[in-house]
Amino acid sequence: MSDALSPVLRQSLPDDLAQRIKALIEADGYAPGDRLPSIAVMARRFGVGAPTLREAIKKLETLGAVVVKHGSGVYVGERPNPLFVPNSVLAGAPSKKTLVDLIEARVPIETTAVALAARHASADDLAAMQALLDRAEANLDDDDVLNATNMAFHTAIAAASGNTVLHQLSDVLARLFQDEQRVIIDIFGSRERDHAEHVGILDALRARDEALAVERMRTHLEGVRAALLQWDGDGAPDGTP
């Protein structure tokens, strides 16, 4: 029935190697940040040529499993085993429609996350969020830092939900949204309002008021969405139909 006598399901060598390197990382207990054996050594050990091994490493690098530092070595990535990764080779800026879709998708995800966080957030989680808000408040005039910090705040909430998938989802979506967030902030000068809303969300979390936290998160995101809709964006033509 199915393709029986296929050529032993010949997976490409680099793909196979990527699996093996991944297995090696797990088996030998390499931790994030650790340096792996040099490419030359690994190539010899696996009995393959260096260029082939490089392809395997390129794949792992694309998936965030490893980080390659020229002249230094190959290191285990911070999150060596993510469920999914953002596309790092996106063509041009996302269209306005994509941005709206993005923010609309964040609403259900982040409201769910904040609800769980209201229940599960530890004292440490809350402290970390507070630290982020403090940092944001101290950098209301530095858009780079502010933007990164705000993003980290949203991600911290998702992390506190205790749900790995929601956490990773928030992380990826926020990252995709990041660049454009800057533009929006620039245009609408919503720095103070955003910050105030963040504070409100954290307050609700501290009070363990799930419904309030959800409502404030929803309002917050809807605000961004409204700003986005007003904006006469000149995003590149949508490359992802």
Place this chain on the structure above:
Amino acid sequence: MSDALSPVLRQSLPDDLAQRIKALIEADGYAPGDRLPSIAVMARRFGVGAPTLREAIKKLETLGAVVVKHGSGVYVGERPNPLFVPNSVLAGAPSKKTLVDLIEARVPIETTAVALAARHASADDLAAMQALLDRAEANLDDDDVLNATNMAFHTAIAAASGNTVLHQLSDVLARLFQDEQRVIIDIFGSRERDHAEHVGILDALRARDEALAVERMRTHLEGVRAALLQWDGDGAPDGTP
């Protein structure tokens, strides 16, 4: 302030090439399935060595932008520009906790998608869903086909929502869940019930009954979640903390 005189922000050549190839695809109007110039030709044209170009292609392949067929050529992928891609080098099976997190994350996403689908689904969308359900019903005894078809049904709903991000999210999450879905189906023999629930959801969509569709989708997913919680899974140790 920031690192001013960095070495011109030297991006690696393969990464740079990946961008350029992507740009080439867009600029020259290559459509999904089209064959790109041969590796040798592209290498010459870009003025780089073949192994280097291969690394670039490996990256694009990992991100789903292109598909490489041995002895045939390099082709543009079906979805050349996804916002994110599932990790194709996951270490071992996901833990039970990850699976529960996965299904819990699907609830807000797919209920939101089905709500939008109730409003926006076209006649064609509904027909496509019906076709999938027909195919599922005809294959209740073939778990491979059944599973793939059910997954396609969920994805079809998300597609009909009109929201690209929700669509891609559903797609990726369903794919991550797919392998384990089989185990669950096997254990709980929920083939008929699942199918009936799918039919119910489609009925609600046809009736444009948003609330009902949402409720049925929620019930459906909660059922899977409940089954999962009952299951004494022996998933591999969680590799994604």
Place this chain on the structure above:
DNA sequence: AAAGGTAAAGTCATCAGATCACCTTGTCAA
């Protein structure tokens, strides 16, 4: 003329060896 198999050309897969660029570290001098 049609059908089938075969051979050739094109393309990806992989290797080997070498050179250059970059980072790290240890040494030596001030």
Place this chain on the structure above:
DNA sequence: TTGACAAGGTGATCTGATGACTTTACCTTT
């Protein structure tokens, strides 16, 4: 102690060549 420098390790990239796989065109056979 401090600073500069020099050497070794490591990744980055190129060239050139060989093998494997696909596709296609041709040629033989019926």
